[in-house]
Amino acid sequence: MDMILLGLPGVGKGTQAKKLEESLEIPHIATGDIFRKAIKNETPLGKKAKSFIDAGELVPDEVTIGIVKERLTKPDCENGFILDGFPRTIAQAEALDEILVEQNRELDLVIYLQAEIDILVKRLAGRRVCVDCGAVYHVENDPPEVEGVCDKCGGKLIQRSDDQEKTVKKRIEVNKEKTAKLADYYQNKGILHEVESTGGIDKVQQRLMELIEANK
Ligand code: AP5
Ligand code: MG
Ligand code: ZN
Numbered sequence: 001m002d003m004i005l006l007g008l009p010g011v012g013k014g015t016q017a018k019k020l021e022e023s024l025e026i027p028h029i030a031t032g033d034i035f036r037k038a039i040k041n042e043t044p045l046g047k048k049a050k051s052f053i054d055a056g057e058l059v060p061d062e063v064t065i066g067i068v069k070e071r072l073t074k075p076d077c078e079n080g081f082i083l084d085g086f087p088r089t090i091a092q093a094e095a096l097d098e099i100l101v102e103q104n105r106e107l108d109l110v111i112y113l114q115a116e117i118d119i120l121v122k123r124l125a126g127r128r129v130c131v132d133c134g135a136v137y138h139v140e141n142d143p144p145e146v147e148g149v150c151d152k153c154g155g156k157l158i159q160r161s162d163d164q165e166k167t168v169k170k171r172i173e174v175n176k177e178k179t180a181k182l183a184d185y186y187q188n189k190g191i192l193h194e195v196e197s198t199g200g201i202d203k204v205q206q207r208l209m210e211l212i213e214a215n216k
Contacts, residue, residue: 001026001080001212002105004087006186007113008179009171010120010127012197012204013084014136016113019205024212026080029071031064031088033134036160053162056170058088058178065095072099080108089178093185109215110186111208113197117172124168128157142201 001024005013014030021028035053038046045067052059068086071077087093100106115123126139128148132155137144144151162171186192193211197204 001109001216002100002107003080003109003111003212004083004107004186005111005113006179006182007197008115008117008120008175009168010124011113011115012123012201013113015142015201016197016204016208017082017084018136019201020082020208020212023209024080024082026082027074027076028082028084029068029077029086030084031059031068031086032084034067034071035059036134054167056162056167056174058174061089061091061095064088065092068092068096069099072103087182088175090181090185093182107186107189107191109212110192111211112183112186112192112194113204114194115197119198120172121165121168124163125165127160127163129160130155131158132156 005017007013014028014033017028017030020026032053035046035049039050039053040046045063048063049059058064064086068083072081083096087096096107123138123141126141128137128139128144129135130137130150130153133150133153135150135152136142137150137157144157148157149155150157162168183192193215195204195207195211
């Protein structure tokens, strides 16, 4: 199953993709996670990406496309992948089409997760992430067992640097029109499926699994 989770910041792409990765046994590939890891390790990629991410802007296509192209050639993608946060522009979507043609494969599903903007803002304000393993929590909707401590690895939970209110608003604004254009792009290909991303994390996961089962 080759699929994309599309949707605005905070809609639940990462949360849902992590669960799908486990149940479907295909890798979750998130460009945001790749950039954050590179920033943490102070690699050349991290240095390129940091200023864009901190400003809530998109990292340039030429940087992002190359990373995804390389990642999709890894053997663990043979049976499929879950892309999260890519593509984010039509140029990225077209580049992805080319990469997949080269590999003789095709997208099966594009899932467009949706929730109202005020819900997204609340989710991002309450999100906490583990500094060590990147696990994602929410102070109210999905709290860890012990406040400030990761259930999975015991690491410290912090706020993402781009989750400050000002940057959140910017990210939503930057992505709104682009996400709508991408939805049209995949609607025209007949592979877009809209899914309501409200009603709790498990409920959304159930909707996704039903959709995936129906499209196998
Ligand atoms: P990225 O990391 O992809 O950030 P994003 O798109 O802004 O999305 P988020 O990770 O904020 O949201 P999410 O949908 O994953 O939500 P989550 O599951 O965490 O990108 C960061 C930056 O990197 C970009 O701004 C850009 O600069 C750069 N970048 C990345 N990809 C790029 C690309 N392709 N091109 C150019 N630049 C790129 O959930 C949010 C919170 O809500 C959590 O706390 C969670 O617990 C909670 N929650 C989730 N679902 C529910 C639910 N159903 N009910 C209640 N709470 C929920
Ligand atoms: Mg995410
Ligand atoms: Zn952790």
